[in-house]
Amino acid sequence: MNTLTRRLxxxxxxxxxLAACDKPAxxxxxxxxxxxxxxxxxxxxxxxxxxxxDGVWEAVGTELSKDGLVEKQxxxxxxxxxxxxxxxTLVESANLLLIPGRAVVAAxxxxxxxxxxxxxSGDESQQAIRKDQAGFAGEANRFxxxxxxxLKAIDAKSVAGLLEAGSRIQQACESCHVxxxxxxxxxxxx
Numbered sequence: 001m002n003t004l005t006r007r008l009x010x011x012x013x014x015x016x017x018l019a020a021c022d023k024p025a026x027x028x029x030x031x032x033x034x035x036x037x038x039x040x041x042x043x044x045x046x047x048x049x050x051x052x053x054d055g056v057w058e059a060v061g062t063e064l065s066k067d068g069l070v071e072k073q074x075x076x077x078x079x080x081x082x083x084x085x086x087x088x089t090l091v092e093s094a095n096l097l098l099i100p101g102r103a104v105v106a107a108x109x110x111x112x113x114x115x116x117x118x119x120x121s122g123d124e125s126q127q128a129i130r131k132d133q134a135g136f137a138g139e140a141n142r143f144x145x146x147x148x149x150x151l152k153a154i155d156a157k158s159v160a161g162l163l164e165a166g167s168r169i170q171q172a173c174e175s176c177h178v179x180x181x182x183x184x185x186x187x188x189x190x
Contacts, residue, residue: 037102042112042122044102048093053169055086056150060163073159080157087151090169094144098137104129111181118185128180139176146172 039047059079063070074080096102105111105122113119120128129136146168153161178185 035099035101037099039096039102040106040109041097041102041104041125042109044093044096046112048089048096052086052089052093053173056083056090056147056162056169057166059083059086060159060166074154074157074162080154083162084151084154087147087154090147091144091151094140094147097140097143113182116182116185119182120180120184125180128183132179136176136180139172139179143169143172143176 059072059074059082061072063072074083103122104125109122111119111122111125114121146165149168150162150165153165
């Protein structure tokens with residue numbers, strides 16, 4: 001091999017090495033965490049979702065008292081912070097619902113509203129979720145997104161935005177419940 005050929009090969013090798021240095025390193029593959037579910041879907045609803053939703057819904061409204069109409073809304077930074085904590089809880093509770101392996105109710109347990117006509121049993125609800133995992137995930141993600149609207153309204157200190165987000169949270173909850181909790185319940189007359 002002559003000197004020119006060696007120089008060309010060395011130059012090609014060095015340029016190839018420099019080109020490789022310009023490329024960002026691929027992030028290492030990280031295996032997902034192994035989740036351990038303790039709480040059931042029903043536990044999450046009773047202990048986390050319902051209280052947080054109530055905190056958001058009850059932050060804004062009009063009440064009739066003996067003194068007349070009372071407009072309720074967050075006014076101080078502390079009041080906005082308190083409702084923000086509830087909204088954060090709602091946003092992240094949507095992710096808790098999506099953790100694989102979470103039971104709807106404890107083994108042998110009953111759903112809270114088992115006495116209400118049209119309510120699925122825990123097993124029936126679990127089967128409905130298994131049959132339509134994509135639909136359940138879509139409902140949980142919709143819930144996440146509308147709860148996030150509440151968070152944005154709170155950060156903007158928008159009472160009207162918080163009221164609208166509260167309505168959308170209610171719609172998202174109802175949409176999921178109609179499919180996976182009480183699809184056979186009688187619909188109220190229009």
